[in-house]
Amino acid sequence: VADRARLDKITDNMYAQIHRVLHGRTRDPGAERALSGGESAEDVLQDALIALLEYDPANLRTTWEALSVGIARKKAFAALRRATKGRRSGRTAAEDPDDVTVVSIDVAHVDLPDESDEADPERAFERAQQQLVLLRLARERLNDRERQVFFGIHFEGLTRATLAADLGLTSQAVGQMYVRVLRYLYTAARDDPMFPTTNAPTPNAPTPPTKGGPP
Amino acid sequence: VTDDPVQAVVLAFLDHLEGLAPRPTLDHLEPDDRARAQELLDGLVVARGIDPRASRPSVESLLMGTPLSGLLPALNPVGNADVTTVARVLAGVDPRARAEIRPDGTVAYSYLDLHARFLLVPTENPLVSEQVRTQVRALFEADPDTSRVGVVAAGSHDLVTQLLAADEVGHSITTPRGEPHTRWEPTLPLALAARRMLEQSAPEWPSFDFDQAHSEPLDLTAVAGRGRPPRHRTGSRALLPGRQAAGVQGTGRPRATVRGTRRARLHPRRRSGSHDGDHPHHPGGSMIRRLHLQGWRAFDDLTLELSDGLTFVVAENGVGKTSLVQAAAWGLYGGLSNVDARAAARVGAARTRVEVDLELPDGRLLAIAREVVERGETLSAELDGGQLDEAGLAAYWRRPSARRASSSA
Numbered sequence: 001v002a003d004r005a006r007l008d009k010i011t012d013n014m015y016a017q018i019h020r021v022l023h024g025r026t027r028d029p030g031a032e033r034a035l036s037g038g039e040s041a042e043d044v045l046q047d048a049l050i051a052l053l054e055y056d057p058a059n060l061r062t063t064w065e066a067l068s069v070g071i072a073r074k075k076a077f078a079a080l081r082r083a084t085k086g087r088r089s090g091r092t093a094a095e096d097p098d099d100v101t102v103v104s105i106d107v108a109h110v111d112l113p114d115e116s117d118e119a120d121p122e123r124a125f126e127r128a129q130q131q132l133v134l135l136r137l138a139r140e141r142l143n144d145r146e147r148q149v150f151f152g153i154h155f156e157g158l159t160r161a162t163l164a165a166d167l168g169l170t171s172q173a174v175g176q177m178y179v180r181v182l183r184y185l186y187t188a189a190r191d192d193p194m195f196p197t198t199n200a201p202t203p204n205a206p207t208p209p210t211k212g213g214p215p
Numbered sequence: 216v217t218d219d220p221v222q223a224v225v226l227a228f229l230d231h232l233e234g235l236a237p238r239p240t241l242d243h244l245e246p247d248d249r250a251r252a253q254e255l256l257d258g259l260v261v262a263r264g265i266d267p268r269a270s271r272p273s274v275e276s277l278l279m280g281t282p283l284s285g286l287l288p289a290l291n292p293v294g295n296a297d298v299t300t301v302a303r304v305l306a307g308v309d310p311r312a313r314a315e316i317r318p319d320g321t322v323a324y325s326y327l328d329l330h331a332r333f334l335l336v337p338t339e340n341p342l343v344s345e346q347v348r349t350q351v352r353a354l355f356e357a358d359p360d361t362s363r364v365g366v367v368a369a370g371s372h373d374l375v376t377q378l379l380a381a382d383e384v385g386h387s388i389t390t391p392r393g394e395p396h397t398r399w400e401p402t403l404p405l406a407l408a409a410r411r412m413l414e415q416s417a418p419e420w421p422s423f424d425f426d427q428a429h430s431e432p433l434d435l436t437a438v439a440g441r442g443r444p445p446r447h448r449t450g451s452r453a454l455l456p457g458r459q460a461a462g463v464q465g466t467g468r469p470r471a472t473v474r475g476t477r478r479a480r481l482h483p484r485r486r487s488g489s490h491d492g493d494h495p496h497h498p499g500g501s502m503i504r505r506l507h508l509q510g511w512r513a514f515d516d517l518t519l520e521l522s523d524g525l526t527f528v529v530a531e532n533g534v535g536k537t538s539l540v541q542a543a544a545w546g547l548y549g550g551l552s553n554v555d556a557r558a559a560a561r562v563g564a565a566r567t568r569v570e571v572d573l574e575l576p577d578g579r580l581l582a583i584a585r586e587v588v589e590r591g592e593t594l595s596a597e598l599d600g601g602q603l604d605e606a607g608l609a610a611y612w613r614r615p616s617a618r619r620a621s622s623s624a
Contacts (some may be wrong), residue, residue, distance in 0.1 A: 007274060012318065015271045024264025041269070046277045053283055124261075131262040138267070139357050151267040154259060159233045175229060179222045182255060 009129070009194075010065060011049055014072035016128045018044045021076035039079050048075040066121035069128075126196040133195045134185045141188065142181060149174055150181045220244055224252045228259065271318035275299060298322055301333050301367055301405065304374060308409045321354065324365075324409060329416045331363040331378075333405070339370040341377035341402055348384050355381045363412055367405055374405035378412060503543060504580070505572035510564025512538035546571035546585055549594060549605065556587050583608070 018041050048071050055067065138150050145167060152158035153174075160171040160178070167174065189195040220243070227239035241249045241256075275298070278284050302322045305314035312326035322333040332354050336347055343351070343366060351364045364384075366377040378400040403411060506519040513535035528536045538559065545554040546569035560567040567587040574580055584595040596603040 008318065008320075011274055011277075012271055015269070016265045019266050019269065020261070020264040022264065023266070041266070042272050042277075045272070046281070049274065049277050050281055050283055053278075053286065127257065127261045128265075131258060131265060134258070134262070135265065135267055140353050153229065154262050155265050155267040157232070157263055160229060161233075175226045176222070178229070179225050182225070182258075183221075186255070186258075 006064075010052070010068045011045070012132055013065070013125055013128050014048050014052070014068050015041065015045050016132055017069055017072040017124070018048065018076040020128070021073055022080060039083065041076075044075050044079045045072075047079075048072045051075065063122060065125040069121035069124045129194070129196050130189065133189050133192050136194075137185050137188050137192065138181075141185075146177065146181050149177050150185070153178045154182070221248050221252045221255070225255055225259075228256050232259075273298075273316040273318050275316050297369070298335060301335060301374065304405050305333065305409055308406050309413055312409075312413060326413065326416075329362055329413065330358070330360045331365060331409075331412060332358075332361055333365040333367050333376070335367050335369045337369050339368055341366040341368040341371075341375055343377060343379070343384075351379055352384045355384065362416075365405070365408055365412075375402050376405045376408040377402045378408050501576055501581075502574045503571060504574045505570070506539070506543055506546070507568075507570035508539075508542050509568040510561040510566050511542045511569060512559050512561060514538065514542075515561065515564065542569045543571060545569055546583055547573070549585055549592065549608075551609070556585070556592060560587055 022041055022044070048068070051071050052064070052068050055071075060067065135155070138147055142150060148167065149163055152163045153160065160174040163169075164171045164174045169177075224239050224241060224244065227236060230236035231238045241252055244252055278286060298316050298320060302314045302316050305312070305322060305324050309326070312324060312329075315323045315325075317323050317332075320335070324331045324333060334347070334350060334354065336342075347366055351366065354364050355361050361381070364379045366379065368375045400408070400411070402408075502523070503521055505521065506517075508514045508517045511517075519539075528539060530536050541552075541554045541559065544552040545556050545559070556567065556569075568584065569586075570582070570584040572580060572582050579599060582595075582597045586593045594605055594608070596608050
């Protein structure tokens with residue numbers, strides 16, 4: 001609490017983690033960003049922040065940042081579970097018990113790869129932090145059209161075709177604009193003091209093999 | 216199709232995410248490219264689901280009302296003003312405007328279409344340094360609806376604030392001393408700055424500062440006849456021939472809204488002829504006590520009795536608010552007022568005449584009457600039973616106390 005900047009950073013990160021859990025896997029990007037039962041990401045964030053602040057420092061085995069990731073994700077999954085109670089994913093086998101049915105509001109899943117850094121909360125924190133820096137830079141530096149493309153593809157999961165129709169461009173042009181903007185933002189982010197780079201992947205880092213692989 | 220392998224991989228990955236293609240592999244890339252591509256793809260996966268348009272509630276608002284609200288004071292260093300203080304001050308300015316602490320450490324202040332942000336700088340003066348300017352610009356760019364950004368000097372005693380508009384931070388002129396120069400709002404204590412901002416936006420807001428439920432539109436003709444104003448609230452259509460509604464309100468204090476106005480205020484106590492010089496209500500300035508117009512623009516014959524304090528003239532467009540003020544100015548200053556009285560003459564009016572009764576700070580009554588005649592204007596000014604001519608009056612305007620009379624007007 002004494003370090004306000006750090007607390008804000010952690011809270012920002014928890015908010016991002018919660019959004020990822022609640023909305024990161026929905027196939028439909030237009031799905032309403034609210035949980036059934038009226039809970040919102042902000043309610044979950046409040047829960048998580050209180051849990052974090054009430055945590056006994058004596059029990060702390062890791063950094064507060066890493067702890068915050070765990071708490072935020074746990075709270076978000078709990079909220080999802082409450083919101084989807086009684087609903088079963090279409091893929092759930094009939095014999096699977098309900099208590100492992102953790103699904104997002106939209107039952108359909110995108111086949112996102114298993115994120116190898118989920119097991120490493122510190123890494124998860126830094127990666128989310130990187131995205132928050134990119135987000136801030138995008139807000140500050142992009143023009144409207146670039147921002148719409150970047151937000152749409154990068155965060156909201158819109159298809160290039162959807163964006164292209166909105167903007168009167170071709171899908172290819174949208175894709176190229178996205179990549180151009182993405183690289184620009186990463187370049188700008190490396191000069192940003194808030195951008196964590198310690199765990200940035202390097203050729204020598206033990207990067208996990210790409211999941212999924214060729215078909 | 217592209218020659219850039221990293222771009223190709225990212226695009227292929229988007230295909231994968233959109234369900235169009237299998238997940239691409241990175242095996243064919245050079246180590247450097249591979250690391251770069253891996254970073255971009257990882258980022259894309261991590262970013263998915265973060266809401267780019269959400270603004271995180273502040274820690275303060277999250278903890279407010281929870282068992283942990285006791286932590287709130289510790290969140291902000293003591294001694295220097297903080298966002299909570301700023302939000303509290305702003306919240307007290309007008310109950311209809313909303314102040315809210317934002318996660319970026321600014322306070323959002325809004326009412327209807329007015330959206331302002333207040334940014335704290337840890338200085339004693341709200342100087343807009345280049346760094347502050349960048350911050351302010353970012354605020355305007357982040358939300359195009361932002362109409363003003365206030366730079367609040369956290370180290371100042373009364374939170375001195377510099378209000379800025381979007382076009383004032385875009386480009387600047389630099390003075391020879393190297394200080395940026397723009398035509399800015401005056402720096403004011405926070406509450407005043409917010410108040411000023413609200414009032415500047417007021418003309419577009421029909422209900423601003425006037426609680427319709429509590430104010431009673433005043434019928435000018437009724438005032439002229441010194442009768443009781445009629446008790447209708449919808450604006451008196453029958454006010455002036457061919458004209459629309461107007462109301463005149465006198466209030467006790469400038470800050471007092473019409474909410475507090477009572478009927479008694481609309482009809483000032485008639486002062487008897489004897490002025491004993493003891494006038495605690497307006498120790499510093501002169502007061503226009505009576506304004507009488509004949510054949511002046513929209514007004515055929517109108518007498519306004521004005522009470523202590525500030526008087527609001529409220530009416531729809533075209534009713535004659537400006538005419539009223541111009542009449543007062545011409546009545547007081549004649550040709551010095553730059554008001555063309557001849558042009559103000561009402562078509563078909565028998566005479567064009569303005570009488571102003573001015574109560575001086577010492578309580579004496581200065582009665583001025585001007586009239587447009589065939590070849591010019593006539594003046595009759597009376598003070599203490601003696602007549603003043605234009606020169607006598609002009610000499611009087613040069614006295615400091617009288618100069619304030621013009622601002623009272």
